[in-house]
Amino acid sequence: MADGTWGEPGRVTAHGNGLWQIDLGFRGREGVIAAYLLAGADELALVETGPTTTLPALLAGIRAAGFEPAALGRVFVSHIHLDHSGGAGVLLRDHAPEAVVHVHPLGAPHLTDPDRLLASAGRLYTGRMDDLWGEVAPIPAKRVVAWSDGDSVETGGRPLTGLYTPGHAAHHVTLWDPFRGVAFTGDVGGVRMAGTGYAVPPAPPPELDPEAWAGSVERLRGLGARRLFLTHGGGFEDVSAHLDQLMPNLDELRSIVKAALLGGEDRAALTERVHAHVAEKLGPVEPGVLANLEWATPSFLAAAGLSRLLAKRGEVPAAAA
Numbered sequence: 001m002a003d004g005t006w007g008e009p010g011r012v013t014a015h016g017n018g019l020w021q022i023d024l025g026f027r028g029r030e031g032v033i034a035a036y037l038l039a040g041a042d043e044l045a046l047v048e049t050g051p052t053t054t055l056p057a058l059l060a061g062i063r064a065a066g067f068e069p070a071a072l073g074r075v076f077v078s079h080i081h082l083d084h085s086g087g088a089g090v091l092l093r094d095h096a097p098e099a100v101v102h103v104h105p106l107g108a109p110h111l112t113d114p115d116r117l118l119a120s121a122g123r124l125y126t127g128r129m130d131d132l133w134g135e136v137a138p139i140p141a142k143r144v145v146a147w148s149d150g151d152s153v154e155t156g157g158r159p160l161t162g163l164y165t166p167g168h169a170a171h172h173v174t175l176w177d178p179f180r181g182v183a184f185t186g187d188v189g190g191v192r193m194a195g196t197g198y199a200v201p202p203a204p205p206p207e208l209d210p211e212a213w214a215g216s217v218e219r220l221r222g223l224g225a226r227r228l229f230l231t232h233g234g235g236f237e238d239v240s241a242h243l244d245q246l247m248p249n250l251d252e253l254r255s256i257v258k259a260a261l262l263g264g265e266d267r268a269a270l271t272e273r274v275h276a277h278v279a280e281k282l283g284p285v286e287p288g289v290l291a292n293l294e295w296a297t298p299s300f301l302a303a304a305g306l307s308r309l310l311a312k313r314g315e316v317p318a319a320a321a
């Protein structure tokens with residue numbers, strides 16, 4: 001993996017009650033991608049794996065929390081985008097021989113046979129797949145647990161329920177711990193860097209669905225969660241204010257991309273407009289925060305996802321998108 005490995009040393013934050021946040025050091029940066037370790041007397045569990053390129057940081061983080069990766073019993077992935085679950089195959093194959101991975105039924109086939117997923121991602125990340133994600137190994141079907149909306153398991157010292165929350169992806173699941181009032185929101189709960197107020201709804205192709213996403217936000221709101229843990233940005237306690245801004249923020253991005261497309265702008269110009277908008281909404285921040293946000297939710301992906309959506313809905317001519 002030579003120059004495609006980052007993530008030293010895997011900074012770990014203990015949140016109490018057997019919950020640790022492991023920063024995966026994606027691109028050598030802190031705050032871009034996190035995984036969450038859940039420990040109880042019964043079983044060690046993990047929420048999100050990150051990509052294979054950050055596995056060294058994940059493994060170091062699990063050890064820093066006082067556990068061995070081989071003790072992992074269950075791994076949960078919110079969805080099968082490579083920044084969330086690309087490392088699951090190698091983790092299970094090489095480091096966690098007893099673990100199974102839980103995923104929505106629509107995502108399961110992509111974990112057992114990632115070829116289509118890799119072809120699709122490869123069209124977006126031309127020539128950069130290995131550098132960004134590393135190996136994406138197939139997972140034997142007997143180690144993949146397809147779980148549907150409302151399914152619950154007792155693991156990592158807590159009950160965990162899978163909530164089907166589409167919109168960002170058609171197979172997205174939020175992990176809900178009703179005892180502690182904590183939700184692990186993957187990407188459907190947005191991307192927001194620590195210490196900032198602006199939450200970005202990541203809008204990549206091909207499954208972006210704003211109406212479904214709005215329904216998922218309503219569902220999250222209805223949980224009455226005390227805290228949201230984002231894969232990109234960590235934990236936030238201003239739950240209502242955070243959730244309230246997601247759909248308006250998506251609408252703003254959609255309007256910007258639509259106007260630019262109708263004005264005849266090309267994809268590079270769209271990407272620049274999305275980036276400039278995010279920078280403006282973010283306001284004055286510490287150096288590196290905007291770059292972290294861009295790594296977590298790249299502007300070119302939002303430009304592509306929103307263009308595709310607008311063409312599909314007939315809001316712009318197909319030729320313009």
Ligand SMILES: [Zn+2]
Pocket residue numbers: 079081084168169187202
């Ligand atoms: Zn995603």
